[in-house]
Amino acid sequence: MTDAIPGIESFILEDDGTFPNSPLPVVLYRQAIALAENDPAASIEERFHDQGWEGVWRNGIFTYHHYHSTAHEALGIARGTVTVQLGGPHGRTLDLAAGDLVVLPAGTAHRNVRQSSDLAVVGGYPASQRPDLLLGEPDDRPVADETIANVPLPKSDPVLGEHGPLIDLWR
Secondary structure, three states, X not given: OOOOOOOEEEEOOOOOOOOOOOOOOEEEEOOOOOOOOOOHHHHHHHHHHHOOEEEEEEEOOOOXXXXXXXXXXXXXXXXXXXXXXXXXXXXXXXXEEOOOEEEEXXXXXXXXXXXXXXXXXXXXXXXXXXXXXXXXXXXXXXXXXXXXXXXXXXOOEOOOEOOOHHHHHOO
């Protein structure tokens, strides 16, 4: 855990044999972004764009375990609540609420366990990264492992920019 910065937590999820996860920590920002009342998703989109994160989308989180071997992913909660499971079937669960943001290093399995009816999520990726979609099939690896190892680190933290905690944690 990262206790030095209030509202920011980090933890590492081990390879479970099916889902590679990552030696890089997941980074969780609680109440990281002040949300506009009229369009809370736009507040997250704007922050991502300002910090050089691209491929921004609005939707939800899939209800099945999946991961991306070609991109790191930031998920910002614009409205509602969601419980996500990270790391695979025996992984860690997190309860996220509007204003929370989690950054998943490439290879991190994730799924939506349950959500409020008003859930709105904004996702984004570091510049020039585009996600694939892998489900933990036996033939995904070892190619996925090699791909994950070659995903470049982001140049900026999606919340706090070039000098944000993600940059230090992922060095």
